Amino acid sequence: MRRTQQGQPRVEEMVSLLDDAYDGWGTEPYFHWKYTQYPEYNPQRHVFCSRRNGELAAVRRAFYKEIVDGEQRAVVFVLGDTAVAPAHRGEGLYSALHSETVEFSRQQDAELVATFNRKTNLTFEANLDRGWQYRELPLKIRLLSPDIVLREYADLVVSELPVVETVAERLGSRLHIDTSNGPVSVRDCLSSEPSAGLAARSVGPSVSDRTLAQLIDIACSDDSVDPLSRLLAGWLSPNGSASVRNRTTQAAERPAGAATGYRTHRAHSVSAGEFESIVELYDDETASFRRTPADIRHILQYPGCDVVLATREGRCVGYAVVGPRPNGELLEGRILECCVDQPAAFDPLIAEIERLAVDRGYDIILVFTDRPMGELWASVDQQVIMWRAFDGASEPLVENCEISLYDVV
Numbered sequence: 001m002r003r004t005q006q007g008q009p010r011v012e013e014m015v016s017l018l019d020d021a022y023d024g025w026g027t028e029p030y031f032h033w034k035y036t037q038y039p040e041y042n043p044q045r046h047v048f049c050s051r052r053n054g055e056l057a058a059v060r061r062a063f064y065k066e067i068v069d070g071e072q073r074a075v076v077f078v079l080g081d082t083a084v085a086p087a088h089r090g091e092g093l094y095s096a097l098h099s100e101t102v103e104f105s106r107q108q109d110a111e112l113v114a115t116f117n118r119k120t121n122l123t124f125e126a127n128l129d130r131g132w133q134y135r136e137l138p139l140k141i142r143l144l145s146p147d148i149v150l151r152e153y154a155d156l157v158v159s160e161l162p163v164v165e166t167v168a169e170r171l172g173s174r175l176h177i178d179t180s181n182g183p184v185s186v187r188d189c190l191s192s193e194p195s196a197g198l199a200a201r202s203v204g205p206s207v208s209d210r211t212l213a214q215l216i217d218i219a220c221s222d223d224s225v226d227p228l229s230r231l232l233a234g235w236l237s238p239n240g241s242a243s244v245r246n247r248t249t250q251a252a253e254r255p256a257g258a259a260t261g262y263r264t265h266r267a268h269s270v271s272a273g274e275f276e277s278i279v280e281l282y283d284d285e286t287a288s289f290r291r292t293p294a295d296i297r298h299i300l301q302y303p304g305c306d307v308v309l310a311t312r313e314g315r316c317v318g319y320a321v322v323g324p325r326p327n328g329e330l331l332e333g334r335i336l337e338c339c340v341d342q343p344a345a346f347d348p349l350i351a352e353i354e355r356l357a358v359d360r361g362y363d364i365i366l367v368f369t370d371r372p373m374g375e376l377w378a379s380v381d382q383q384v385i386m387w388r389a390f391d392g393a394s395e396p397l398v399e400n401c402e403i404s405l406y407d408v409v
Contacts, residue, residue, distance in 0.1 A: 065289055110390060267307050302336055317342045320337060322334065322356060324360065332365075334405050338404070383408075
């Protein structure tokens with residue numbers, strides 16, 4: 001008997017299960033954007049689920065996509081939004097969903113089946129064992145609320161350093177780290193429960209936003225924590241707090257677009273003329289996930305997003321779509337898409353996005369890009385695309401294609 005069935009469950013059921021699995025997956029408007037409004041989405045064919053005693057126990061989505069490079073084209077199904085209810089984990093539901101969706105993709109004459117993963121999760125290891133290929137994605141993050149970010153990320157480093165963890169557990173409530181927007185107790189940087197009876201008095205050094213970006217680089221690196229001594233040297237130096245500034249000042253430090261002849265402005269929507277200009281920005285000769293006008297229109301419909309346009313001499317030369325995404329304590333500002341037809345337009349766009357993020361109250365900005373972003377941006381090499389090729393000839397396409405956050409979310 002099949003353990004899975006095809007067809008979208010009720011929206012309320014799916015959102016509830018996804019919220020439980022991902023600790024706050026999203027809202028119903030986000031669901032409708034990601035599902036109902038998604039180009040070529042078929043609710044009867046692209047969702048697979050399992051039920052137990054009439055209740056939704058597991059779900060997975062197959063996203064129809066295409067990778068294009070000039071005349072080359074490959075149909076890809078990206079498997080995502082996989083969730084198993086806590087009460088039904090260990091029952092083989094994930095494995096059944098995986099087998100069913102991979103076989104479905106093959107039957108649709110897809111050249112590839114893919115997933116987006118982190119190297120630290122179980123799915124990554126399982127797919128490696130199945131012989132899947134992968135490549136790292138160039139995720140960059142920009143810190144705007146260092147106190148919140150430090151609480152979210154420091155445990156990744158501390159857990160790799162038992163001596164530091166022991167000291168932090170014993171003295172963490174007595175030590176704090178001064179960040180550019182407030183002190184953080186070392187105790188708050190650990191995921192474990194605090195010990196009772198520790199003194200409340202707190203003393204400690206300052207950490208610059210540059211050093212905090214280095215901390216995240218180390219936490220999210222494949223390399224060992226060997227650079228920790230360099231990090232601590234910068235952290236504890238007399239000049240360690242010299243770069244502690246307010247968020248608005250930091251965001252304004254990237255070179256202004258006006259100085260290079262570029263102008264930027266932001267909006268919640270674009271005119272018909274602006275939309276046509278955006279469509280013309282895309283280069284069909286660059287390997288990437290497909291961007292038809294319908295795809296671009298869908299990107300622009302992301303709930304609560306802002307559109308940032310860059311112009312020069314009255315012509316649109318670049319645009320970006322930036323939208324909010326809650327993640328625990330953090331409010332992320334996600335650069336879903338950033339496309340320029342003049343490389344020099346990239347920096348003015350990012351400068352405007354940094355100012356926008358401050359205005360919107362984002363704690364962090366995320367973007368996929370190979371471009372240099374400056375010392376206040378941290379690189380994270382834990383995000384990957386994994387794939388299994390049904391047709392070996394199309395494999396170079398996924399190895400080389402450009403990927404944005406829109407393709408992942």
